[in-house]
Amino acid sequence: MTNAYFDLFFFGVFPYISLAVFLVMVIYRYRTREFTYSSLSSQLLENQHHFHGMVPFHYGILAVLTGHLVAFLLPQQLLLWNLKPLRLYVLEISTFVCALLSLFGLLNLLVRRGVSPALRKVTLLSDWILFGMLLVQIALGIQIAIFHPWGSSWFAASLTPYLWSLVALSPDLAFVVPMPLLVKAHIVGAFILIAYFPFTRLVHVLVAPVPYLWRKPQVVRWYGSPSNLARGGRLP
């Protein structure tokens, strides 16, 4: 059965390739070309449409990713929450709205970049590929929510064990193989995105400025300070 080999490759082997590429390349890129870790913002070139794209996209996608993360880390609590239908509906509908929000934002961003000649100049081929992949991935997720509803429950019940089996280095494909095609495509899409991540502008996620919340307002660097010496003694 070729299908069985497909499944074994995409759900048993590819996740490890994807994560390995992610880890190695993210660290390698940070160490060799830290300069390229940037949000590559284009707000300077276009300031109006930017708001209607960036804000819904980011809030939407962050909420949806948090949902996935909760299902991965706290499956039992999630299933308990979903025991009451009303709570299930609230969760499903609010995540669905967030997904629509991110789709709306992404479409706005694509139109924005396509329309303006200046923005096209600062959009690399890798950006267009990335936007296309994100679009497909979000669209798949939304279709799953429509055609295979109550994902917050069945994800926690059947996909979380699969993901943990990956973590435990003994992939258990029993739950994944019978999944509908849409779900399978969404999973493969996710691992492709993870592998592609280090080669794109997505790396800005990794340098989110959390320490700003507790650092002192003013920053002073001394040429001969211990921290500067620790960095190889070179000026930044």
Place this chain on the structure above:
Amino acid sequence: MDIRAQISMVFHLDKCIGCHTCSIACKNIWTDRKGTEYMWWNNVETKPGTGYPTRWEDQEQYRGGWELTDGEPSLKSTSKAEVFPNIFHHPAMPSMDDYYEPWTYDYKNLFNAPEGDDQPTARPLSMVSGEPIDVEAGPNWDDDLGGSPIYAANDHNFSALTPQQKAQLFAVERLMMFYFPRICNHCLNPACVAACPSGALYKRGEDGIVLIDQNRCRGWRSCVAACPYKKTFFNWQTGKSEKCILCFPRVETGQAPACFHSCVGRIRYLGVLLYDADRIKEAASSRDEDLIEAQRSLILDPFDPKVVEAARQNGVHDSVIESAQKSPVYKFVKVWKIALPPHLEYRTMPMLFYVPPLAPVMSAKEGDVVSNVSKGLFHDLDEARLPLEYLAKLFGAGDTGKVRFALKKQMAVRVWRRALTVGDIEKSLAERMLREAESSPEEADAIYKMTALCTFNDRFVVPPAHREMAIEMMEDPQEHKQSAGFGFLSAPKRGS
């Protein structure tokens, strides 16, 4: 006391002829790269005018600088809680339209155009998109009051004037302008540094130059929004912010920054000030009317043995203290008190000071006769073409007293010199003017010398950087053996 050294600057506006040589020197060295074409780390504005970017002084729009909340300075653009929501879309980020879209001309067409009935033309092409554009504005569109009804009339500082004063200002026979050259102020309480979510912006401990670590910058754009002088810029090509670096590679080798070096009017002075870093926050929390005195009190007397001792203990090198004693900036700001900081009400404690310009002698036209209407000695100051309130809004944090003091002294120095050299004014009158301006003949001569006869070495007292003592000696001398060079080797290429 935490005594540090700060390389500070004075621009003497009465000497500025508005030639833009400084801007060109800077542009040719630092900002002729892709993505930086629209940046003018040094620019010269005509005042009254809207400036660059347009109406940058209007902080209700641009949200730059600090404001007092419960007596504490806080950033107007971003609070700590707002930093994450603002990261996606910064609400106070200016767009390129607020500056201008840089352009070049299609020069090739002049050579390659097919033969035709008309001369070929070189159309303007955007330096961002490369497409032909209709040029609508530039960084200096209102130079020399060009288009005053649109530009000068919208000067934000006019909020300090009465409608009458405004109307008078634009009467043709009273028309008045001056030039306002601007670079980064290398502030003591920089809003850009405080706003940077990544901690990429920093102030150099040894000389106070404010820089952006290009490797650390992530393009969150907060510094652009936070700087009230709009002197941090976003490079749209590399996705990093950039700003004036006070030509530190030149300063470290004992040369004046390029804009200073090239200044035709010799309006620029550079020197070290010793200041007390412990009291910056306290000074920045002062009420508007106390701000100028508060900032002056941060600047310490480099001849005071106690200050010298404390500076030494803090690691300030003797040669830097010596430079501070020779500093022309110290004289202008602290001794003579004729140089004032721009818009101190933004509370960033700028370390670039301006000697406010004297307006031309006031005269009125009655019939066909132009007569001097001056009555008292300093009458011209209050009746000047440019209302004192306007200059006070720019350089006095709203306090006309400080500006009047600076102008009075300058005027007295002029009269004193005229009494000495031309002799058509009685010396006793000139002396009286000096007394009234809280000055003396000795001080007047010193100001005259530093203003009119200053040599290169008088104007620029660049402190030694002592790099030989800082880092190179501690580095492994073998470190760069067999490598191609040192430092930042890969080209600053955009993105992945």
